[in-house]
Amino acid sequence: MWQLRVPCNCHAYALRLDLPHSTGRTVRDVHVPDGFINAPVSVAAGAVAVAGVAVALRGARRELDDRTAPLAGLTAAFVFAAQMLNFPVASGTSGHLLGGTLAAILVGPYTGVLCVSVVLLMQGLLFADGGLTALGVNIVNMALVTVLVGYGLFRLLLRVLPKSPASVAGASFTAAVVSVPCxxxxxxxxxxxxxxxDVSVGKVAAAMIGVHVLIGIGEALITAVTVSSVLAVRPDLVYGARDLVKPLELRRTGTRDGAPGGTPDRASGPAGDARTPEGPEPSGASA
Amino acid sequence: MTTKTTAGRPVKRSTKRFFAAFLLVSLVLAGIVSYYASSSPDGLEKVAADKGIDSKEKDHSLKDSPFSDYGVKGVDDSRLSGGLAGVVGVGAVLLVGGGLFWVVRRRGGTPEHGRDGAQGSAPAREPAGSEDA
Known part of the structure; x- marks a missing residue:
């Protein structure tokens, strides 16, 4: 009897909690639509976006390899998913993740720009979210600015903070919280x-920045929790925190490099690299 | 390369498992949790409406597309419609993004070598790889 009633209450409570702010009908995730910004400035923003994406394409080559390329695709997918989750920030207003800081920390700044740009492109093309003529404006605001500010601040903070997971979490939070109002x-x-x-720019600035400071807190929470989670499970897969795992890699590459350089009898180079389980694994492990 | 083991296989498998978990989280967020997202206007939309920025807003040129506004046309159940749209979106972004990143990526290194090399010793190998990206 008791056991029956408890889950029932929980369920009713959960339902009641959900109803006020979810009709469940539309996930409104509105980026800048067509018609907000005039044609010349849209074109100019488009040119800046194209240039930014071109630079990102060049730079991303250094960040991506056989292992991080799939991770970057998954990060883009995660940013898309998280952007669907509008959270309430004030009466009748919601916010959602922008994701630039998060993507840059996970897979690198250049790749981060590409992640958010791909998300914006797919949202515009598939889901009619974000005007196609405003795509440049959206890429500038949500991909370029958030990555530049967010990742720049993140690296700056890590330089002065002690090298620890807590610092990474704190730096992620701070970087993300600042990137959104920017x-x-x-x-x-x-x-x-x-x-x-023809609306007073001062009024727009105050309202936009004000509400986005609140949205930034949500952005910061999601960013810090996600980065910390990946850091806890696979620290080697967090681009922005690669300094943290370096001592460990040095030790490992040290033992590995020692083998070919030192004794010729261990020059089972390719086998050692491939590390087939049947291969010379014990000798490697014993080092 | 990772903290766990010395043999190649287990490390590789655990990366795959991590990728699978990461994808699963995204699918669950977009496919299920998104139903419970706030449907209030977001910051930009609210400010635009309050201040009158949106008076000249135009309809999206693709507003009649099958997935417009994060639903699937013809599916009446809103939970199913939104969830399907979310899953389609995750798949589409993964496909397009992952495809792009795969084309752009640095070649020439084995997966095992990739990250280690990225720490500084890679450039020696890089020019040898094909520059067909």
């Missing part, structure tokens, strides 16, 4: 130059 500020700037409507 994105809002840049939108305001774009609006000031090319807005199609």
């Amino acid at each position: 994105s809002a500020a840049v939108f305001t700037l774009v609006y000031a130059v090319g807005g199609t409507t």
Whole structure:
């Protein structure tokens, strides 16, 4: 009897909690639509976006290899999924992850720009979210600005903080929390130059930055929790924290490099690299 | 390469398992949890409506696409419609993004070597690889 009642209450409570802020109908995840920004400024933003993506494509080559390329694809998919999860920030207002800081920390800044850009492109093409003529504006605001600010601040903080997982979490949080209002500020700037409507820029700036400070807290929580989770399970897969795992890699590469350089009898190079389980595994393990 | 083992196989498998878990989390978030997301307007939309920025907003040119507004046209159940759209989106982003990253990636190193090499000793190998990216 008791055991029956407890789950029932939980369920009812959960339902009641969910109802107020979810009609369940539309996941509104609205980026800058068509018609907010005039054509010349949209084109200019598009040119900046193209240039940014081109630089990112070049730089990403250094960040991506056979193992990190799939991780980057999965990170983009995760950012897409997380962007669907609008969370309430104030009365009648919600926010969602932008994801630039998160992607940059996980897979590198250049690849991070590409991750968010791919998400924005697919949202515009598949889900009619974010105007196609505003794609440049959206890439500038949500991919370029968030990665530049977020990842820049993250690396800066890690330089002064002690090398520990807690520092990585703290730096992720701070970087993400700052990146969102910066994105809002840049939108305001774009609006000031090319807005199609005649609204006081001061009012837009105050409202945009104000609400995005709150959204930034949500962004920061998601970013810090995600980065910390991956760091806990696979520290070697967090690009932004690769300094943390370096001592460990040095020790390992040290033993491995020692083998070919030292004794010729261990020059089972390819086999040693491939590390087939039937191969000379015991000798490697004993080192 | 990782903290765990010295043999290649287990390390590789654990990376695959991590990737699978990561994908599963994304699918669950987009396919199931998204139903419970707030449907209030987001920051930009709210400010735009309050201040009147949106008076000249135009309809999206693809607003009649089969997945527009994160639903699947023809599926009436909103939970199913939104969930399917989320799963489709995760798949599409993974395919396009993953494909792009796979094409762009640095070649020439074995997967085992990739990350180790990236720490500094890789460039020696890089020019030898094909530059067909």
